[in-house]
Amino acid sequence: MTPRPATASARSVDEYRDTLAALLAHLGDRPAEQVPVPDALGRTLSADVVSPIDLPVFRNSAMDGYAVRAADVAVTPVTLPVAGVVAAGKPGTAPLPAGAALKVMTGAPMPPGADCVVPVEDVQAGDGRIVVERGRGRGEFVREAGTDVRTGELVARAGTVLAPRHIAALAAVGLATVPVLSRLRAACITTGDELRPAGSALAPGQIYNSNGIALAAALRADGVEVVEIAHSTDDPARFTAVLREATAVADLIFTSGGVSKGDFEVVKDVLTPLGGTFGSVAVQPGGPQGYTVVDGVPVLSFPGNPVSTMVSYAVFARPTVRALAGLPEPESRETTLLTALRSPAGRRQYLRGLLTDDGVEVISGPGSHLIAGMAWADVLVDVPAEVTSLTAGAPVRILTL
Amino acid sequence: MTPRPATASARSVDEYRDTLAALLAHLGDRPAEQVPVPDALGRTLSADVVSPIDLPVFRNSAMDGYAVRAADVAVTPVTLPVAGVVAAGKPGTAPLPAGAALKVMTGAPMPPGADCVVPVEDVQAGDGRIVVERGRGRGEFVREAGTDVRTGELVARAGTVLAPRHIAALAAVGLATVPVLSRLRAACITTGDELRPAGSALAPGQIYNSNGIALAAALRADGVEVVEIAHSTDDPARFTAVLREATAVADLIFTSGGVSKGDFEVVKDVLTPLGGTFGSVAVQPGGPQGYTVVDGVPVLSFPGNPVSTMVSYAVFARPTVRALAGLPEPESRETTLLTALRSPAGRRQYLRGLLTDDGVEVISGPGSHLIAGMAWADVLVDVPAEVTSLTAGAPVRILTL
Known part of the structure; x- marks a missing residue:
């Protein structure tokens, strides 16, 4: 019989979760990443983002209508000559001549001198002049520059998980990229001679391998980039090789299987000499647990029963993983x-x-x-x-x- | 002045939303898609999925321990010879000799003849024999084949939005792919001479183009594949060209801007002769609205103010878009x-x-x-x-x- 390595005594769920949280704490120090705003949906801002511009950028019309001086339309009906048209996006707006109107489209710059807009619905137009049927006060239907957000004001706070409405605001102030928390890169390694990939035929004693796929799905749902889903047999040399490949590409590694009290516990047998801590947590399912740091990379070792793997992740790792991704705690x-x-x-x-x-x-x-x-x-x-x-x-x- | 096309009279929000829902109804008939289970997170099953196998696949041990006959451990302590070891994944399990024990690992096939498992914690082992300190009844720590799910039984229903737990079950029954609703392919076309892309310098009268990016984010959050985000000037020929490119690749097109009462309303001016319906909905923001079918592709035309675009999507299109993606109604x-x-x-x-x-x-x-x-x-x-x-x-x- 293989000599059994010493195991830690049974820990409580809270104690073990906190142990893993401490083991992963340094992953919170990873550098932020600049991503294009169109690709930032669902990402978490790593810093406050302020507006580089005033929005509106310039004083503009809130309506399709006529820019006038409020004083000129104080008494209605009144007839005014139309001195021209200001379209959105056309530079070089001429000032509004005294006693006249300039046709404006929604969003078009207000001509200098004009102080309100009469909506197109409130005029009779024809022959180069308009009859204004209802006057407007100073500032009506005028959007002043900077009234949505001013240069240097906050657009979204650090820690915001970017929803479409945030993307809209970031794009509107002209930002091409935003700083977000980089995704944790995780690898999932399943172990067990009896496991076969989906779609293959099963020989007697074999079962389908689901833990890598399932754990990867859970991690992706929590904002993690899964860089590898690998499988190892129960051969220690094979497991060691797969593990070393994973430490080269991942910030965090999950293993399933090989941590219990059987004779062939490849994960425990390989990782214990590397400084791994294996033992029991007073929980069901998911009692046998282990953790190791290999080449500086935390390795969390869950038992291989499918429900045990998923519950272990949900209970011991998920709160920390979500916090590291800037996502809210599981309810x-x-x-x-x-x-x-x-x-x-x-x-x-x-x-x-x-x-x-x-x-x-x-x-x-x-x-x-x-x-x-x-x-x-x-x-x-x-x-x-x-x-x-x-x-x-x-x-x-x-x-x- | 350009002649103004006839407009429909103001409709209610509910009426207009229902009109668009009817316009998009045929998109519910699109064919399902087979996707690999590992890529199916968040997708919606298009059909019931049943298990192709019994799970557990075979009768197996729930514990690391010793497979025995319950009758042989009815009185304890009792000493039994250990006739061998059954590891998980090793085919050709020999039957349990009478009056003996076989060591079993969790998940290993139960040897024929054994009817319970004594956990390793409940025995003293040594010298090819065990002393059983606590007996077990028939069936204890034995997982019978098919007790999780049987061949032909439902694993997940049509309409299920696949969460990690569903991915786990689908993988465990050995499915390589699952049938899911194909994603709607949408294109977003913004219009307006005054719009400039993020990161560029603004000339007087120009603003940043945010509607395409924002609408694309909203659509992606609702399970839509955005195949194109395009921009057109107010030139009708340019808009027509951009629109025709979009109809070639999209199931559904959104436009923003060019639908109001100004002199230069490129969307309304181009689409009305193609059979488009433009008019007012009794809503604020988002009053001017239009819809057209171009080359068989529905085109929904929203006003260009950024808030109007986002509210129009949320109120008029989002319920239908989510229903077509198999996602729950917005709350x-x-x-x-x-x-x-x-x-x-x-x-x-x-x-x-x-x-x-x-x-x-x-x-x-x-x-x-x-x-x-x-x-x-x-x-x-x-x-x-x-x-x-x-x-x-x-x-x-x-x-x-």
Whole structure:
């Protein structure tokens, strides 16, 4: 029998999550990245962004109509000669002659001398003159320069996750690029001789490999760039080679499988001599856990059962990963348990639940292999370690998936 | 003066939104697309997906431990010889000899004859035999084949927007690809001589072009593939050429600008002879609207003020675009107005609002040029056409941006 490496004693969920958060803290220091505004949707601003210009850039008309002096239309109806047309985008606006009107399009620069716009609906036009039927006061239908945002004023704050409305504002002030948090680059390494890729035929004893694909999807949903999804057999030399490839390209590595109490635990066997810490967390699913720093890159090692991998990510890594991406914390709140449940003593249990208007229903069993069952769940039901049973109607915490 | 084409009379917001929904309805008939499961995150299943296999694929151990007959460990402590090891992924499992144990790893096939697993924690092992300290009943720590999902059973329903948990289940049942709704391909065409691209210097009377970038971001957030962001001057020949290029690559085209009552309305002037319908909707911002079908492709024409473009999309097109992408409707609900407001008679008004725990605060003015102000808003405050003022504390509907 392979000698079993020493393991840390069982830790609490909160303690282990905090341990991993500390291990990943330095990833918050990565440099920002300048991205083109059209590509910045969903990215997180790394710095406050201020406007390089006044917006509106110049005093302009809010309507299609006629730029006039308010004093000239104080008494209506009044007839004014139309001295010309100011179109949007045409430079060199001539001043408004005294006692006249200049036709203006929406957004066109206000001619010097004009102080209001009479909308086209309020005039009768013809033969080079207009009859103004309703006057306007000074400033009406005039957009003054800088009234939306002034040069140097904030357009969006550091930490803003850019929505279409932010993209619109950044583009409107003429910014070509914005500084955003660079994406974490993660690699996912699955292990196990029995795993086969999707679409292949299964020999006896083989199963499909889902953990790399699933973990990558979870990471991408949390703003991470997944640079590699790799698989290793249970051969230590092979795993070592795959791991070293990953450390060359990733900021952060996840492994699944090979951390439990079997005879062939490739992840634990390879990483323990490299300084890895392997042990038990008082949680179900996802008890066996490990972490190592290899070539300066944190390696988080989850157990290989598909539900264990996904729950481990959600509970231990996701809050930190999202914080590093500048995304809000996963929602965790109290609701009403709709179905009675039992739970093992001494282990915090995360059951799969379906949220309804009335509370949360536990669906699927506690088994860490029930990955198809997990697809129907939208939350994890968080049962404290000391609780061994809950009746329907009890308050319970949920964690959104 | 250019002769003004006939315009439809002012329509209500609901009527115009329904008109556009009918115009786009045929886009719901587009063929589904098979995408690799790893690339399917966020896509919408176009058909029910059933499992091609039983999961678990075979009867296997839920623990690292020893496969035994429950009857042999009914009285403990009991000593059993260890007849061998069954590792995960090793084919050709030998049957369990009578009165013996076989060491099993988590996930390894149960040897024929064994009916339970004694976890490694519950035995003392050494010298080719184990002392079982706690017995187990038939079936304990055994995962029966098909208990997660059976061949032919539903894994995810048509219409499911694929989250990481669905990707996990689809991968676990060995599917390489899944059928999803193909993305709508949209083109955005901005118009106006005065518009300049981000990063360029502005001559007098020029402004930055933001509508194409902003609309593209809104469309991408709603699951649309933006295949082109183009700009045209106010020259009809140029606009016609840009439009024809777009009809060749897009399912749906958006234009901004050139639909109002000015003298130079390139979009209206070019599209009206092609059968376009242009007119007023009783809404602010976003009153002047138009739609046309060019070469079989629907063209939705929004006014060019940046806020008008974004509100027009949100109010008139977004519900249909999201429905076509299989995404949920934008949230619209009642809340409490925190700030008094005024609104023009006869026009439904959409003001920019910021949602708080107490209700909604109107931020920024009603001006359709206040695009930087809109960045701070997360909802539109929906003021009915017949309402001219509301006091703080009044109930009001909001539409999530």
